[in-house]
Amino acid sequence: MERVAGCTVLHVDMDAFFASVEVRRRPELAGTPVIVGGSGNRGVVTSATYEARRYGVHAAMPVGRALRLCPTATVLPGDMALYTEVSRSVMALFRSITPLVEPLSLDEAFLDVAGSGRRLGDAVEIGEHIRARVFDEQGITCSVGVAGTKFVAKLASTSAKPDGMRVVRPAEVMGFLHPLPVGALWGVGPKTEETLLRLGLRTVGDLAHVPARTLQRALGAAAGGHLHELAWGRDPRRVVPDEPERSTGAEETFSTDVDDPAVIHRELLHLSERTAGRLRSMGCLTRTVTIKVRFADFATITRSRTLGTPTDVGKDLYDTSRALYDALGLDRARIRLVGVRAERLVDADETPQQLELGAREHGRREAELAADRAARRFGAGAVRPATLLHRSGRPGGTPR
């Protein structure tokens, strides 16, 4: 471990993950601009090959605009089931190297390899080993950052992209960090960047040489203090595997704005069923239900309610989300998106179901569990509420 003493944190990040998986499936697209993006007139880019990025295409850009920038690009709708499968394989590979794997999303993870040195060599050797195996086994490339802290490892992998590896030794951290623009820091988005630029702070080095109190006044106690620590390379966060999930939910943007309450109600039912299905598959119950409504002008509001008894039943989520929606008293406002979220999750096994005096027979949950089994056997949507058999106004529009 002599060569990279103090560097045991790896950040591994797949290159253009969704797009790379698509190119693997359709090799004739190799070397061409490929965009994976939401279908329909309101889709955005979720992933783009480097050939497309050269034209200025990037994630979160509306597909229409991306196509104007890069008219020759192939646009694909995306296949989350496939990406999830590839992700599972890659994470399993990481876990064969160290149990300390903290996935951040489908396509990236932190690894702590402090305990793996004897078996597999130092962090640099492990990083090269991972890159080779991901390419051999999955046919896609990834980039690796190696450092002593999570956030430096993450910045290192970004600077190594695509298909590279970068090691930042403890003695090199300041030299690596301080020339970077403030926007490179994890947690500095467009708004914070604007605030920092107004203060005349352009680089991480500028940030480091301003008193923490100044940053806290401008950005709030937590963010200001945190950024000041990061600017000096201090990041005490450990690599933590198996963090429990805090919320789950579903939302949908209509292909055209909707003002019919009946359509909104049906969509809330659909989203409630989806969210409840996820809760059941996670083995969780929710204590708080939140709805989100985005209006035609993009203004967005949320409303939430905490339940007396935690639930994973779609009907309960629907009753609550519909009550929250109706309480808004919207008079045919034009609505672009609705969403349903389950928050403050609790473990279903550790939460005894409370029997309520005079409650109806507990048939609904059993019915939904049976529908889950049917869905596993016959596909999603095999069994669903009759109201949802002919949904309209949803993306894609066509009733099934």
Added chain:
DNA sequence: TCTGGGGTCCTGTAACCT
């Protein structure tokens, strides 16, 4: 140009409790 869907975390305010 016209902005998805899945999440996490933080903050301000109000309500509530002691």
Added chain:
DNA sequence: TCTGAGGTTACAGGACCC
């Protein structure tokens, strides 16, 4: 019995990440 201080929780909004 009233009042105020201080802590906790619920709710809403917003920034950020991939």
